[in-house]
Amino acid sequence: MNEENTVKIHKWLLPFAALYGTGVRLRNRLFDWEILSSENFPVPVISVGNITVGGTGKTPHTEYLIHLLSPKYKIAILSRGYKRKTKGFRIADDRSTSIEIGDEPFQMKRKFPNVVVAVDANRRRGINKLLELYPDIEVILLDDAFQHRYVTPSTSILLTDFNRLIYEDKLLPAGRLREPISGKNRASIVIVTKCPKGIKPIDFRIITKHLQLFPYQRLYFSTFAYGEIIPLFNGPERTLDSLSCHHNVLIVSGIASPETFEQKIKATCTHARSIAFGDHHNFTAKDIAYIKTISEKENEAPVIIVTEKDAARLIHQKDIDERLRKSIYYLPLKVQFLQGQGIEFDHHIFDTVMKNSRNYIPRTTEK
Known part of the structure; x- marks a missing residue:
């Protein structure tokens, strides 16, 4: 069990852990x-x-x-x-x-x-x-x-x-x-x-x-x-299955453990690339510009998929232009x-x- 997810322990810090x-x-x-x-x-x-x-x-x-x-x-x-x-x-x-x-x-x-x-x-x-x-x-x-x-x-x-x-x-x-x-x-x-x-x-x-x-x-x-992807702004309705042959899917996350989220999308969108920021990342104008640059490297129009938490931070981001807005979707989940x-x-x-x-x-x- 969990062989692929070995817990990383910094053993040299154990004395400090004891004090803590x-x-x-x-x-x-x-x-x-x-x-x-x-x-x-x-x-x-x-x-x-x-x-x-x-x-x-x-x-x-x-x-x-x-x-x-x-x-x-x-x-x-x-x-x-x-x-x-x-x-x-x-x-x-x-x-x-x-x-x-x-x-x-x-x-x-x-x-x-x-x-x-x-x-x-x-x-x-x-x-x-x-x-x-x-x-x-x-x-x-x-x-x-x-x-x-x-x-x-x-x-x-x-x-x-x-x-x-x-x-x-x-x-x-x-x-x-x-x-x-x-x-x-x-x-x-x-x-x-x-x-x-x-x-x-x-x-x-x-x-x-x-x-x-x-x-x-x-x-x-x-x-x-996981549910179906939902446009964060004004993009067209899509499903993950409809993206199975799409070559320009970019996964963007700013959460502590994005692995499950990424695996869900890559199981359908085998060509998807991913960018992972730190947990609770506040997206800046520079980040938006970087995401736009990466997403436009392919000839195909981009589809950018984010988590629900990242959607909460991006929805008020003023540096997202109209073209990029049509590309951003979020993936809802439930327990x-x-x-x-x-x-x-x-x-x-x-x-x-x-x-x-x-x-x-x-x-x-x-x-």
Whole structure:
């Protein structure tokens, strides 16, 4: 399993990782001993996060929860708004940009315009502000908040990438772990994300064994299902299959782990080339000029395919000329659970929300 995705560890940095781990363990102990306080809230709070640096699929899994819960409940999403240019608490509206609220919150607000989306690096303050402004909120989803221990969630979902499982990794800076693997014990749910659809039963058993979860924790496996490409601006409608013989497909990404995204497109567009920028890359006029130069090297009109997150940053980019606008598409994705686990996961989330709601009355057995 995962022979082609060997986890790279910088062994010469392990002494620094040990020092880093000491500091993180001390911080966690202070919360465990209640020297640092964590606040409970009167509504269900569901946290989605990880203990690694890099993409594990937090936004798609948060969007899965939005799809699941929004038909029945008034929900709000709270994110820190990573790399935004603003500070403090901010509510997203139809005029917000990714620069103001961050690309993930912008993407969610764009896809779910009727859902309350807010950003605040201080999650405790952000939740209190949300409940003050929207007293009818019934569920709050915290995006990327596993390490934010000043909030006690009703349930905490920990994600780990199939291609870089937490038990194969090391602490920063030698590896990508933000905290020791023992941090997984705080999770109510662990999801192994980005699994190949052809994953073998033995892989499920090996991963389950190595994660060493407790009886109170539930383990799920998920994968990404991609939709059809969508014009970001005013390009003609297309499908990936229609590009199978197209010789000028350019894949552009600015995410932590673009491999799955690139593989999906190259499986159909065998001639596709790719450009990968850093995670959360803010595209500049120079980047746009570079993309245009590369895409125009072939005689055929270009088709440029980006991720949903990159689309959130590019949609307000003023340096894209009209010709290039007609060439840019994004590839949407959604989460699918493997082994038929989706129904069980959904029931568990609904049960958690019900039992942590304001008006929940536990059933009693009459004698």
